[in-house]
Amino acid sequence: MRALLWVVGVVAGVLILLGLLLEAVRWLIIIGVIALVIVIVWGVVKGRQAMSHPSRRR
Template sequence: MRALLWVIGVVAGVLILLGLILEAVRWLIIIGVIALVIVIVWGVVKGRQAVQHQGRRR
């Protein structure tokens, strides 16, 4: 009986940790996608500024 309680406790702990890890991974993916979009937008803005700046020199 005691061993069964230990097994149930360990399995429950593993499931809780797995749930937390999967939740963390989901949030990390969301944050990564947001960061990627920001970097792309920033690159486009900087690229347009560089092109406009070159046009003024000529």
């Protein structure tokens, strides 16, 4: 799960940087920002779920 979050986060960052470099393709920035927001929200939700449930590994 963490690997997927990292991959989406990196892709979002690359899209934002690429959009800033190309300037003409503003939709890349928009997609990157949306993906970054989704990753942040998803990470917070998963983090809260992990904190609210007792660890089953112990």
